[in-house]
Amino acid sequence: xxxxxxxSFFTFTQIAFLVDASRGLAREYNPIHYALxxxxxxxxxxxxxxxxxxxxxxxxxxxTYKPEAENFSVGLTMLAFGLFKKVVLADGCxxxxxxxxxxxxxxxxTFFAAWTGALSYTLQIYxxxxxxxxxxxxxxxxxxxxxxxxxxxxxxxDNIIEFWRRWHMTLSRFLRDYLYIPLGGNRLxxxxxxxxxxxxxxxxxxxxxxxxxxxxxxxxxxxxLMINHAWRELRGTSSGPWPEAEHxxxxxLTFAAVVAAWVFFRxxxxxxxxxxxxxxxxxxxxxxxxTWTVRFPAAAAxxxxxxxxxxxxxxxxxxxxxxxxxxLAIVWGLPNVAQLMTGRRPVLDEPTPSMNPxxxxxxxxxxxxxxxxxxxxAAFVMISGGAxxxxxxxx
Numbered sequence: 457x458x459x460x461x462x463x464s465f466f467t468f469t470q471i472a473f474l475v476d477a478s479r480g481l482a483r484e485y486n487p488i489h490y491a492l493x494x495x496x497x498x499x500x501x502x503x504x505x506x507x508x509x510x511x512x513x514x515x516x517x518x519x520t521y522k523p524e525a526e527n528f529s530v531g532l533t534m535l536a537f538g539l540f541k542k543v544v545l546a547d548g549c550x551x552x553x554x555x556x557x558x559x560x561x562x563x564x565x566t567f568f569a570a571w572t573g574a575l576s577y578t579l580q581i582y583x584x585x586x587x588x589x590x591x592x593x594x595x596x597x598x599x600x601x602x603x604x605x606x607x608x609x610x611x612x613x614d615n616i617i618e619f620w621r622r623w624h625m626t627l628s629r630f631l632r633d634y635l636y637i638p639l640g641g642n643r644l645x646x647x648x649x650x651x652x653x654x655x656x657x658x659x660x661x662x663x664x665x666x667x668x669x670x671x672x673x674x675x676x677x678x679x680x681l682m683i684n685h686a687w688r689e690l691r692g693t694s695s696g697p698w699p700e701a702e703h704x705x706x707x708x709l710t711f712a713a714v715v716a717a718w719v720f721f722r723x724x725x726x727x728x729x730x731x732x733x734x735x736x737x738x739x740x741x742x743x744x745x746x747t748w749t750v751r752f753p754a755a756a757a758x759x760x761x762x763x764x765x766x767x768x769x770x771x772x773x774x775x776x777x778x779x780x781x782x783x784l785a786i787v788w789g790l791p792n793v794a795q796l797m798t799g800r801r802p803v804l805d806e807p808t809p810s811m812n813p814x815x816x817x818x819x820x821x822x823x824x825x826x827x828x829x830x831x832x833x834a835a836f837v838m839i840s841g842g843a844x845x846x847x848x849x850x851x
Contacts, residue, residue, distance in 0.1 A: 489515040504606035504626035534594025536832035541587030543838040549580035566743040570735030605803035614706040616680040654678040
């Protein structure tokens with residue numbers, strides 16, 4: 457059955473308005489502003505989930521309808537950065553992910569190949585969604601309308617609770633306000649809170665698609681959240697003797713848990729997901745590229761003595777490993793676009809400040825114009841060779 461474009465997003469916006477109106481919380485009922493709010497198009501493909509209290513007041517201001525040079529410069533820069541993320545960074549990971557998830561030969565899902573595929577998809581969906589979020593905010597900024605922040609470097613989260621405060625933030629807010637809290641939230645004791653968390657995340661998984669893999673993905677995140685809350689209750693909020701080491705360990709553990717859940721999200725069925733996870737655990741063996749026996753004979757001999765085999769490595773190799781390392785360095789080391797635009801109000805809520813003391817700050821200048829033009833040109837070159845749809849287009 458063919459559904460209208462963006463049906464879930466404009467349905468959620470209207471649900472929120474109707475529920476708040478019934479509670480007496482809606483602030484404005486102007487039918488023209490409501491129609492603008494519901495049909496506003498930049499967010500319809502992949503969000504954010506708009507809320508009437510943030511958007512309708514903007515449609516009431518005369519300033520919104522007056523063109524401003526800064527809105528154009530900020531909006532076009534965000535569009536260029538977002539398009540580059542999508543067609544260069546995200547689409548560049550698609551083939552490596554497909555080689556593992558869509559292969560007809562499960563025997564190739566060995567340790568390095570399975571991890572390569574899982575990490576490739578983890579980075580593909582990150583840059584795909586990050587790129588769209590930047591493009592939606594940039595396009596809206598061109599019209600003088602500021603969207604809520606929806607993506608705030610989620611792979612920098614130190615725990616899974618923080619992850620969901622950074623990933624698809626407006627969907628998390630909607631599920632919290634209109635599902636989790638009405639179910640009782642955390643007001644009815646810890647056991648009921650865990651049940652409410654699990655139900656909310658299971659339904660969040662089903663929102664992505666009517667497949668058991670999405671249900672498992674949502675269930676896993678519900679389980680992660682339950683464990684995270686239980687750990688906080690057990691341990692408290694005080695830091696240990698090595699807070700920096702704890703932050704690093706928390707970030708790596710959270711990232712590994714998210715990667716494992718993405719395997720179910722991407723896999724075509726439950727059996728494929730389990731086979732990839734088995735490969736990631738090393739139970740399918742370790743295969744390295746045959747060419748390494750010639751290029752690195754000493755290291756190859758050492759690897760062979762430890763049980764590694766050489767042959768078809770399922771796409772794993774030095775170039776792909778280097779690409780993954782570079783992309784992970786971008787994810788963990790660079791500020792996001794909203795942080796680059798600090799002070800220019802690219803989104804409604806200020807993002808988490810960048811912890812990088814050397815992080816640049818955007819300003820109208822020839823250097824930033826050149827950077828945006830270069831990224832945009834690179835993106836258009838890639839588009840000319842064909843580009844895929846946004847991953848969140850189908851949800």
